[in-house]
Amino acid sequence: MNLPEHSSVASSYDCVVAVDVSRQFGKKKVLDEISLTVKRGEIFGLLGPSGSGKTTLVRLVTGLDIPDGGSITLLGEPMPKLNVLSRIGYMAQSDALYGELTAQENLEFFSTLYGLRGNSLKKRIQEVAELVKLSDDLKKPVQQYSGGMKRRLSLAVALMHEPEVLVLDEPTVGIDPVLRKSVWNELDNLRRGGVTILVTTHVMDEADKCDRLAMLRDGKVIALGTPEQLKADSHSATMEDAFITYGGGVA
């Protein structure tokens, strides 16, 4: 296809389009007219200090919350929309797992909601468990999991149905550096397979691994671009310095 960059048709390249999105809890404006676009097949990072509104934005994208102003489209559809929900994999900031059930049972349950079943389900569980390095612990009740293991299981749940879009809210919190590296390698592989990934983080070296980044502070996008652009524009050597320069670091 030969499409002009900025025409309306270009939206078929866009996975998430947020236009002037605002969200307010009581009197507190948590998101203030945020506009950004996540292109298909990229890893897009949301970077920002605690309380800057990352989770709030992500929940708007997945349709779990409705913006007070502006609009959000995901895969060309205004959210929330059921058939779009089946094409995304969501990992919430806090693990939403059934503690009494084993990891395998958790995976089975969530996957059947997406229509997986039978042998392909069993095979997929093995594959995904391998990816997040939980193959040996599948039969354990999740109550007995460590924090990092739960995190990885949540990621596995999000990956099970091979979604086109992954929305991950701080996926690597509590995961040790070695596993974290392997998780990011996996995200990289998925991206190469055409999956779009929207990920929130406050870890700077993870921000470096994103294709593009939006820096959030007090509900506003204070910077947006590739890590290299952001560093160059702020004359910083590291993401950390760039973040501080943009006013994100010091409260």
Place this chain on the structure above:
Amino acid sequence: MRIRALAFRIIRQFIKDKRTLALMLLAPLLVLTLMKLVFDGQAVDPRIGTVQIPGPVIEALQSNGADVTPFDNEEQALAQMGDAELDAVFMLNDTLPQIVLEGSNPTKIRNVMAVAQKSLQKLGGNGDPPQLELSYLHGSGDRDIFDYYGSVLVGFFSFFFVFLIAGVSFLRERTTGTLQRLLATPLRRWEVVAGYLLGFGLFTLLQASLIAWYATSVLGIALEGSFFLVLLMNLLLALAALTLGTLLSAYAQNEFQMFQFIPLIIVPQIFFCGLIDLQSMPEWLQTVGKALPLYYGADALRGIMLRGAGWNDIWVDSIVLVGFSVLFAILNVLALRKHRRI
């Protein structure tokens, strides 16, 4: 498919949570048994003193379960009663029988009167042998207080435990974030509610059968009508409790707040479900009772168990209960809008 997955998951969780399973299935049996012991305990044989009462009357009293102590004179007997050793004294005032009651315990008064009436009736016929035909509208005169309360309690326990357990598990679904996670999948809101109905429905069926069987077969609560109808009413009550519990859990922030619904929602239903005679209540209060599910369940259960009511007598109650469940379920689907618009 998705509903089944949800129901299957609930069942799996239940089976792993042995304690809750036991609470739901065994606690009602335990409490019913305790109730039976308590009520039967109250029906202890009345202790009756007699003063110059002829032998046949004493025998009649004894055969009706009284613990009879003959006295020679009135003063002795009354003194004994003053020490709370007797519940009543029978004597002859000229030729007319007279009863003096201890009178501090209403249950005992009832017991004494029952025994006395039965005995005197038996002797009243001056034919030889002194036989008076006794006839009862329902049962054969062996109904005790527990039959009456038991028939209602059978339904109440289905209601109470299902309300709590369903409410708390739906609440936990919300507080642990799994509800949000479910709503991030293509699961529809009504499918969430339906999944809960199906998953819990199976356990409530199990529970209802167990309670109904235990109450009638083991505890021996009177059952005039069909066991199947008792089961049906219990199940309908449990479904109303299930939908009400899950609905109200939307208005609780934690388990403790869920328990706060017990005095607000559960206890008033006990008052209105017929354990206390409704006729003595003011009109408007009776109307309040009719807005509560347990009223209908108890009404039908009493009918089936004590009067042998059939489907013709209870279909209205059944339909009202189904209506409650449908209403609560719909409200529940709407309440879930708070978490996802569609």
